[in-house]
Amino acid sequence: MEALKQELKEKIITILNLEDIQPADINDNDALFGDGLGLDSIDALELIVMLDKDYGIKLSDPKEGRAIFQSIETMAAYITENRTK
């Protein structure tokens, strides 16, 4: 799980072009949206694509993302439970 969390931090920084942010700057329970990393709705769509592309998880309802993308912790837990690759 720790390796997956680190992988997710690195992917998020790269895919979402988060300049000046290092993986170590993101705590596992930090909010990814709102006051946390400040991600926006387009970022949320990119994360949905990432789940599909890298972990074989298709979200049929984008509203599911609200709970899944709360933090690195919630993302890692969901991916561990549902990944197909």
Place this chain on the structure above:
Amino acid sequence: MTGKQYISGYCSIENNTVKLNGQEIFNVPDAAFAEFAKQLYRDMETDYPKFFKMDNLSKLSFLAAELLLKDGDNENTALLFANASSSLDTDVKFNDSISDKDNYFPSPAVFVYTLPNICLGEISIKHKLYTENSFFIFDTFNPEFFANYAAVLLNTDKAAKVLCGWVEFLNDEYRAFVYLVSVNGTIEHTPQNIQTLYLS
């Protein structure tokens, strides 16, 4: 209000070089556009993290606009931009990302830049402009159009200033020529003067 309009400031960005009012102020030799743009952004000490998410056309437009707007009173400043290649540079990248049916993952972050006028939205958000903005496509730089359209905006009180821009980006070739028009200034806003500054 009717009368003459004047160019109060102008800038160009091309070949990794920035000129402001005719004077070279920044240069990064032998760098790709992405690196050049990042260094220019840092040099301008602008705080707008969304810059790094923009496509190349928006980065180019944003930086050129920033040179002229960053220290000014920009209330009621309209945006009038144009180019020849529209958003083709990003359109091609997006198309490449969806051309393989077995690896079909269209990127929302790339897709949102497949319109040329998105760059105007970026500038408007940064400077809190709620003003008229338009992006046109021409075969070549069209000084008569800029002169006429900006004059209409100013003469009908649609705007107090107009930021005009020719911003072109395709296949790593780029050029921005952006200038600010108002009723104050020293260079009269005529097609001939616009063309002269564009070629300078």
